[in-house]
Amino acid sequence: MFAKGQTITQILEQWTPKYYAVPDDKIGLQLGTLNKIIKNVMVTLDVTEQVVEEAIEKDIQLIIAHHPIIFKSLKHIQTDLPAGKIYEKCIKNDIAVYIAHTNLDVAEGGINDMMANELELTSLSPLEEVHTEKLSKLVVFVPEEAHHNVLEAIFAAGGGWIGEYSHCSFNIKGQGTFLAQDNTDPYVGEKGKLTKVNEIRIETIVPQNIQRKVVQAMLKAHPYEEVAYDLYPMDLKGKSFGLGRIGRLPEKKTLAELVSTVKEKFEVPMVRIVGDLNKPISKVAVLGGSGSRYVQQAKYAGADVLITGDIDFHTAQDALADGLSIIDPGHHAEKIMIKHVSDYLLAELATKKISTNIIQSNTNTEPFIFL
Structure with missing residues (x-):
């Protein structure tokens, strides 16, 4: 038995409910319809033209992605422009696109927990609170x-x-x-x-x-x-959910040793580093995606290092002066979500005896080439 699109996204939202998302985030169904039978779902970090070509080739009816394909209000859809080509190909091939963005970041077991768990961090707590039960x-x-x-x-x-x-x-x-x-x-x-x-x-x-x-x-x-x-x-405060995680390494490492671990676990060829490579590290903050604005939160939380992407020059200078080390593995480190989201959906569909296939995208959406 195959499921309709609404059933599949409802299963995902049991883990990553929409109300976890930060205000004005662009999540949920962004293109197409969920009111149809879905035989094949593809999970990807980004929706690029190459990803859509892969979806067409694999007979995909639903793409589940982390990064939105529509982030700002559209004034037009011109099919000779890059974004317009993506929308056109999805519509012509009846491919729906569903986004789990900051709600997947915030959720327990979401991207930030995935990153923290790869580093074996313990005593985890959110870096910035977004939602309280x-x-x-x-x-x-x-x-x-x-x-x-x-x-x-x-x-x-x-x-x-x-x-x-x-x-x-x-x-x-x-x-x-x-x-x-x-x-x-x-x-x-x-x-x-x-x-x-x-x-x-x-x-x-x-x-x-x-x-x-x-x-x-x-x-x-x-x-x-x-x-x-x-x-x-009740007025009692329940469990807190938020962006980023801060926790402790099981054993102290030098910054250089932690860099090696990050490169291995996140499968990145290189990272940018701020700080003394011999500095001992015990308390670590992680945040998937762009983390420049979370440097102060990491410092106030007592982190020795912040692991995040897209750090700009002046933020790096400020962190160095403040004694906070940074490891920047790039925004694309969030690709870790592809396997975990796929595994979650496969397990949940199996318990419900739903035959819809979950396929991990093999298209590399990293825009940078490392030489």
């Missing part, structure tokens, strides 16, 4: 014999997390009452008679972004025809 308290009343099943269903759906602690709940025994009317089919008791039931009141925490999923799981596991439950919005 809103929390709700779920309260539900359950007959004693169904307590375990309902509680486990809530936990399995993602409820009950407080920080790094899972399965958090508070449970109070009490007595519930109800009187079943004529058109009911009560789980216990009789119609027309007041029924008293030994119940347990479950209280737990639910992130609002998965609130519907948790409630549905709870209702499915609950034996009652009509379930008594409440949801209360």
Whole structure:
């Protein structure tokens, strides 16, 4: 069974929801339609004319990319210009283009975590906070014999997390009452008679972004025809999500040793370096893409080095004067996302028994040649 485009992007958005993106970022469907059957998806960092040619050759119906193909408002589409040629070829060959940009940067396991994990960084936290989870308290009343099943269903759906602690709940025994009317089919008791039931009141925490999923799981596991439950919005701060990551190396390295690791792990032929190659490094900040404006955040966070792309001359001078080392592997280091996004989609589609193929683009979109 092949999936429609909406199904595939919804699966991706379970990992990289759109509300993670920074304001005004250009994400989501940018070209074509998702309202069609998708046999083949191609994952790429960029959508260039060569990437589209590869997609045509491989019978691709949907391209999932990290970098937007439409970033500024269009005043025209001229098909004799580079951008216009891309749009024309996609439209003529019925290829949709979907973008996961800063929402993929911010997401847990997204590009910044991919980079941090390649370097084996520990104790990770965001370099700049973008989004904080809103929390709700779920309260539900359950007959004693169904307590375990309902509680486990809530936990399995993602409820009950407080920080790094899972399965958090508070449970109070009490007595519930109800009187079943004529058109009911009560789980216990009789119609027309007041029924008293030994119940347990479950209280737990639910992130609002998965609130519907948790409630549905709870209702499915609950034996009652009509379930008594409440949801209360909370002012407590939930998990923070953001751009970049800062963490610690398992063992100190010199800047030169870390440079070698970066070149190997990110598969780049060369990097630009700011700082003393003999400097000991223990705390590392990483940020995929262009990171010039995050130099001060890295310094304030106590980083010994910032690993990011597109560092300009004056920013490099300022960092050097401030004692912050920089390793610039280039913007194209974000190509790490191709394999990880492909693997995620393949695994999720397999669990749903969807036959849509996920193909990694082999087109090199690095615009620079290194001599």
